[in-house]
Amino acid sequence: MDWFPLFNSLRIALLSTLIVFFAGLFAANRVTRLSPSPLRGALDAVLTLALILPPPVIGWLVLRWFAPAWNLFHVRLVMHWLSAVLVSALVSFPLMYRVARIAFERLDPGLTDIARTLGRSEAWIFWNVQVPVCRHGVAAGTALAFGRAFGEYAATSMVAGYIPARTATVSTALYQSWSGGDDGQAALWAAVSVLLSGLCLLAVGVVENRQGGDGTL
Amino acid sequence: MKLRVDIMKAIGDFRLDVQLEAGEGALALLGASGSGQSTVLRCIAGLTKPDEGRILLDGEPLFDSFRHVNVPPQHRRIGLLVRGYALFPHMTVRRNVAAALEPGAEMERVTEDALRRFRLSEVADKKPRHISELERQRTALARLWASRPSVVLLDRPLTGKDSFLKFSMEQELSDFVRGFDGPVVWASHDCGEVYRNCPSVCVLEDGASQEIISAERLLNHPGTECAARLSGCKNIVSAIPRHNAIFIPEWGVTLRSAYPIPPFLTRVGIRAHQVRIAEPSLVNTFEATVERVIEDVSSTIVLLRPSGASDEAPLLRMEIDRNIWRTTPDQRHLTVSIGTQDILLLR
Numbered sequence: 001m002d003w004f005p006l007f008n009s010l011r012i013a014l015l016s017t018l019i020v021f022f023a024g025l026f027a028a029n030r031v032t033r034l035s036p037s038p039l040r041g042a043l044d045a046v047l048t049l050a051l052i053l054p055p056p057v058i059g060w061l062v063l064r065w066f067a068p069a070w071n072l073f074h075v076r077l078v079m080h081w082l083s084a085v086l087v088s089a090l091v092s093f094p095l096m097y098r099v100a101r102i103a104f105e106r107l108d109p110g111l112t113d114i115a116r117t118l119g120r121s122e123a124w125i126f127w128n129v130q131v132p133v134c135r136h137g138v139a140a141g142t143a144l145a146f147g148r149a150f151g152e153y154a155a156t157s158m159v160a161g162y163i164p165a166r167t168a169t170v171s172t173a174l175y176q177s178w179s180g181g182d183d184g185q186a187a188l189w190a191a192v193s194v195l196l197s198g199l200c201l202l203a204v205g206v207v208e209n210r211q212g213g214d215g216t217l
Numbered sequence: 218m219k220l221r222v223d224i225m226k227a228i229g230d231f232r233l234d235v236q237l238e239a240g241e242g243a244l245a246l247l248g249a250s251g252s253g254q255s256t257v258l259r260c261i262a263g264l265t266k267p268d269e270g271r272i273l274l275d276g277e278p279l280f281d282s283f284r285h286v287n288v289p290p291q292h293r294r295i296g297l298l299v300r301g302y303a304l305f306p307h308m309t310v311r312r313n314v315a316a317a318l319e320p321g322a323e324m325e326r327v328t329e330d331a332l333r334r335f336r337l338s339e340v341a342d343k344k345p346r347h348i349s350e351l352e353r354q355r356t357a358l359a360r361l362w363a364s365r366p367s368v369v370l371l372d373r374p375l376t377g378k379d380s381f382l383k384f385s386m387e388q389e390l391s392d393f394v395r396g397f398d399g400p401v402v403w404a405s406h407d408c409g410e411v412y413r414n415c416p417s418v419c420v421l422e423d424g425a426s427q428e429i430i431s432a433e434r435l436l437n438h439p440g441t442e443c444a445a446r447l448s449g450c451k452n453i454v455s456a457i458p459r460h461n462a463i464f465i466p467e468w469g470v471t472l473r474s475a476y477p478i479p480p481f482l483t484r485v486g487i488r489a490h491q492v493r494i495a496e497p498s499l500v501n502t503f504e505a506t507v508e509r510v511i512e513d514v515s516s517t518i519v520l521l522r523p524s525g526a527s528d529e530a531p532l533l534r535m536e537i538d539r540n541i542w543r544t545t546p547d548q549r550h551l552t553v554s555i556g557t558q559d560i561l562l563l564r
Contacts, residue, residue, distance in 0.1 A: 113264050114303040116290040118317045118364045128316070132307045 004165050005173035006192060008081055012169060013150035016088035020145045023089070024096030025138065029126060031097075032104040044101075051094035058090050059158030067159070081167050083159040088149035096145040103137020104130065139207040147200030151193055220368050220400040224260055224270035224280070233257065233267075235426040237419045239368075239400035244429065245411040246404040247447050248421035254404040257421070258370045261402065262297050263290035274367060296366030300373050302357035304345040310356050311341040317364035327363055335359040350378070354386055358393050369394070371403045375410060387413070408448045412436065420444040438476075442563045445486040450561060451534045452487040463560065468533070469525020470503050475557040479564070486561035489518070492535035494545060495554030502554040508532055510548070517542040521553065 027047055034040040050058060063078065066086065070077045077083045107130060115125045131138055153171035160167040162176055174189035219240045226233040233253045237244065248254045259265035261272055263279065266287060272280040279288045279295075304313050314331050318324040332338050335355040340348045345356065354374070361369065374390060375383050391414050394401050405411050411418055412432045420427040420435075422443035430440070439445040442453055457464045458478045463485055464471050472485070495502050505521035509532075512518075517539050520532040535553065545551070 108303070110299055110301065110303040111305060113259075113262075113290075114297065114299065115305075115316065116264065117262050117293070117295060117297045117366075118360065119291050119294070119319075120316065121291065129305055133305070135307070 002164070005168045005170045005189065008084075008168060009150055009170040012081060012084045012088055012152075012156075013146050015085045016092060016149040017142060017146045019085070019089045020093050020096045020149070021142055024093055024100050024141060024145065025131065027093075027097050028100035028104050029130070031101055047097050048094045050090055051098070055087070055091055055152065055154035056158060058087055059155035062087055062090070062155070062159050078159060079161050079163065079167060081160060084152070084156045084167065084169065087155035087159050088152045091152050091155060092145040092148040095148055096141040099137050099141030099144060100134070103134035103141075106137075107134055136207045136210060140204045143200045143203040143207075147197050150196055150200075218275055218367060218399045219273075220261070220402070221271070221273040222257070222261060224257075224267035224272060226256065226260065226265070226267045226269075228256070231424055233260075233424040235421070235424075237402075237426055237429060239402050242417065243394050243401040243403050243415040245415035245418040245432070246402055246421055247408065247411050247418050247435075247444075248404070248406070249443075249447065250406060252421045253424040254421055255372055256424075257426075258297065258372050258402065258404055261368070261370060262295045263288060263293045264297075294365070294367045296361040296364055296369045298357055298361055298369070298371045298374050300376055302345075302353050304353060304356055304360075306345055309342050309344055310337055310348065310352075310359075313345070313356055314359045314363050317360045331359040331363045334362070350382055351385060351389070354389065358389070362393075367399050369397055369399065369401045371401070371405075373404050373406065376406060390414075406447075408435070420447060437561075439486070439561055440563065442484050442486070445561050445563055449488070450486040451489040451536075452492075452531070453484055453563070454487075454531060456482060456485040458482050463562075467527060467530035468503075468523040469527075470523055472501050472555060472560055473557050474560045474562065476562060479562060481564045482562050484563040486563055487533070487555055488559065488561075489534040489536040490516075491556060491559040492521075492533060492537075493554050493556075494537065494541070494551055496552070499554045501557060501560075502552055505533060505551050505553055507549050507551060510542075512539070515539070519551075521551065 031040060031044055031047070062083065067077045077086070111129055111133060112125050115129050151171055153175070156169055157172050162168055162172045170189050170192055174186050174193070177185035177189065219238065221238050223236045224233070231253065233256055235257050246254050246257060256265060260267045267280060267282070269282045271278060271282070278284065278286045279293050280286060305316060308316065311328060311332060315324055315328045318327055332341050335358055337352065337355055337359055340352055345353055348356070371390070375387055378386060387410065394403070394414060403411070403415055415432055417429050418432050418435050419429045420441065420443060422441070427441060427444065435444060435448050439448050439450070445453055454465050454467055457466065458480065459471065461478065462471050462473050463478060463482070465485065504524040506524065507519055508522050509520040510517065513536070516536045519535045519537065519542070521535055522530070522532055
């Protein structure tokens with residue numbers, strides 16, 4: 001039994017979630033601070049686009065634009081597991097961004113205002129007031145983004161292909177097992193995927209329940 | 218320390234135009250809800266930018282639209298106490314207070330000092346939702362104190378609190394304000410709160426500030442209809458100066474005033490508790506019929522229609538001691554009098 005696809009999927013999902021966590025928080029914070037305008041709407045649409053865009057479009061864009069640019073720095077991105085991190089991050093970014101943005105929009109602006117009058121910097125306020133007070137939304141967004149990155153298939157197979165012990169992920173391994181007629185192996189990967197997605201949603205449910213209840217994390 | 222504010226700001230159709238000065242002793246910013254009190258305080262704190270004007274603290278500009286100065290709130294050293302306190306819900310009382318301080322050796326010492334001073338040591342490790350309303354106010358005050366502000370702004374801190382609690386909260390707030398060495402602006406809807414705590418008053422009417430007057434003067438000579446209303450005056454009617462007296466067309470009544478009648482007089486105010494049942498021989502007496510009697514907690518409210526009044530005229534509201542009303546022989550027709558010093562001359 002080769003567990004590499006699980007290990008690879010996990011490291012891809014973890015790294016991609018790490019990127020998406022900071023990028024999503026940053027984007028959500030920026031957009032929240034904009035006053036409502038057509039520009040804000042357009043920016044929001046662009047940042048959310050990957051949520052409904054077919055993943056092959058992301059894969060194609062990465063191959064077409066990102067990969068040649070990285071080649072300039074003699075980094076071979078295509079057919080490498082790190083390219084799967086890039087596409088997973090792009091695909092899961094909107095989940096983090098949107099859930100965090102909604103949480104930030106619901107934050108009582110009085111809290112950040114008071115912190116300003118107390119002399120605290122914007123960065124201090126962001127990390128010590130805004131993110132902790134919105135921690136339920138931030139945690140839910142992170143769990144959703146992780147789950148989405150873990151299961152990414154279409155764009156991943158385009159940019160990283162399926163190389164056993166190098167780029168194979170749970171999703172691509174599932175497809176390979178099935179097309180190769182190994183139904184038992186396919187069922188195992190399917191079970192792993194269901195279990196992990198279930199755990200992510202369970203985590204989202206737990207933080208959402210806490211939000212309604214006592215509120216202490 | 219002296220705070221001088223002269224600002225303008227348009228928010229949609231609403232226009233804020235405020236001039237005020239606060240130095241020794243608290244200045245009340247008295248206004249009805251929606252008069253722009255919060256916006257004025259937010260402008261002073263640097264949270265909202267005025268369109269035009271200047272905000273000076275001891276001559277130093279915090280905001281100056283002509284010289285393009287707009288000091289960020291972080292560097293203004295202006296403490297703000299808001300309704301609801303805006304305590305950080307995820308932090309303990311101790312961390313809330315420490316949030317006002319730069320991390321360092323001083324932080325711990327000043328935090329513990331603030332917790333002791335505001336009697337919060339017992340609840341220092343609890344979160345705001347697990348402490349009493351009074352302790353929440355203390356936490357907000359301790360945090361404010363720890364930030365060492367030059368100016369303190371109170372944004373209607375007692376509005377919406379139940380009266381029993383409000384009394385203790387007002388006393389603690391009052392002690393804090395008296396102990397604070399610097400300008401204080403106390404926004405309020407409540408004339409009593411203002412009278413008890415602030416020697417001077419700036420009335421805000423639909424975004425426009427009126428001349429600063431003493432709290433004493435607000436009660437005796439409010440000067441404007443808005444100020445009279447905010448000071449709790451229940452009867453305000455249009456009036457015409459006539460031969461050193463005041464004619465009230467709606468009631469068909471002529472009243473004399475102990476004070477010179479200004480030519481710009483358009484209205485007069487009569488406080489409900491200064492309307493008295495009287496002998497017909499006194500000055501400023503007139504006949505009235507009783508329209509309605511309402512038993513209040515500690516007094517009786519009688520709504521009167523002066524005998525010369527038109528049908529659409531507002532009723533005259535009288536508030537008298539319950540015992541006096543009980544022993545009044547004729548409770549349908551009265552002769553009432555208003556003291557010559559008790560007529561508020563308004564424009």
